[in-house]
Amino acid sequence: MAIALNAPCYLCGKDAVLDGLCAECYNREHPLIRVSSPLEIIACKRCGSVKIPGGWRTIPLSSSESDELMLRQIDNLLSREVERLTDDVEITYNVENRLDRVLYIRVKAAGRSHTSLEPHTEEYPVEVRLSYVTCDTCGMMSGGYHEAILQIRADGREVTDVEEEEILSIVTQIAEKEYGKDAKAFATESKRTKIGFDFKMGSDHMARLVADELQSRYLADRKENYKLIGQEHGGKGKYRVTILIRLPRWVAGDFVRVAGRPCQVISINRNGMTCQDLTDGQKSTINPKSSKWRTLEFLASQSVKREYMVLSRGYGQSVQLMDAKTFTTVDVVETPLSSEWRSGSRVFLAEIDGVLYPLPESAALESDAV
Known part of the structure; x- marks a missing residue:
């Protein structure tokens, strides 16, 4: 009975498994990657951008940590300088030492040199030299x-x-x-x-x-x-x-006249300006394309708003109020905005053209930045 013998590897004499080579020699003759040493990183000393052929590449960061910036710069360098010689390869690296402007890293590649062979890992020591200049953008900014x-x-x-x-x-x-x-x-x-x-x-x-x-x-x-x-x-x-x-002349909280009616500006945003009519309490939104926009007239800033205390009120009757600062009393005609007032409550009013108008309960208004 004849015994089949594998041909020896023509480099080391072990049993050949592929193209006349043993697995170890095949992997050595067909590396996963190719990378030279030393490599150079040219980085902007102000923003951290790195010089690439044809210009500069910004480095996005999640924090201001210098270590993160350095690692991102190395990532960028290796993505350009490491040549993959096979599709199925994973590349990582470790920073082993740093001396001033020189880094010593170890690049690791894991994968298969051939689909019929077992995965293996290769390691390459690489020296990375750091040079710092000013990028075009930072140069323009400083100038x-x-x-x-x-x-x-x-x-x-x-x-x-x-x-x-x-x-x-x-x-x-x-x-x-x-x-x-x-x-x-x-x-x-x-x-x-x-x-x-x-x-x-x-x-x-x-x-x-x-x-x-x-x-x-x-x-x-x-x-x-x-x-x-x-x-x-x-x-x-x-x-x-x-x-x-x-x-605009007005901000949220100010008072304007819209189509002849006194209103308070509730909010201003990209959807328009929302106003509340001080006579009937109705809200409406207008924008520069609205016909009512051309009728806008500034009346007063929100500084005319004053705080009062409700002394008494009765159904169908005027409401008696006391100024919270001067303690003088006034009577005002009830409006939809004052319908929920109760004796003893603190409320806000604004005097517009000699008339006191009750204000919405949310009298402290801010600009809506939506």
Whole structure:
């Protein structure tokens, strides 16, 4: 009976299993990956972006920890520098040591060199050298580069602290959202003035995104003008845009006249301005496209609101009130907004054109930022 013998591996003499090689020699001759050493990371010292062929790549982070940034930079480096020689391979690494601007890492690859062979693991020591420069975006920011100016004003009043905080938050959110997509998505300057505040925006595109959001959220007026600041290649004029966002005269809680009727502003948001009629208590929502919008007239700020105590009331009769500060008494005609008042309760009223109007129970109103 003949005995079948495996041919020996032509490299080491063990039994060959594939292409004249034993499993160990086959794996060695057909590695899972190829990676050179040393490698270099060129990173921005300000934002952590890494230099790649053709530009810079931002590194998204979940925290401000420097260790996370370093690991993300290594991830980015290996994704470009490690060549996969087979489809079925998993790549990991460990940082073994760090000396100033040199990292020593161990790259591990796990997989099969051939489908007929068992999985195995390969390890490669790699030296990573770190170099720090300033990326294009941070260079423009530090140099005050800007393509647009966004001016925030309010009609006939100052921009409130609440509005300023909300607007700063909107600018930050949009900059973070555009980060990585628009290299100029930044504000180089935010300056408070007596009549509002100004932003210098690196990107014309970002300035328009912010202006769109503010115009929609606050039902604001918008104007744009352009200034020639130079020429582009080819002789085409280069312009800087200034966008003016003018917030309405009123904020939530103020008093306005709508189609001749006194109302209190309940909320302002992208869906419109909701007002409550002070005579019948009915609510309605209008927007700049509504015919009633053109009838809007500012009456008074919410500072005219005063607190009173109900002394007495009777069905079908006027309500007697006492001013909580001066202790003077007044009689007011009952309206739907005062129908639920009870003796001893504290209520709010506003004097508009010499008439005291009961206010909604939720007299402390805030701007709705939906």
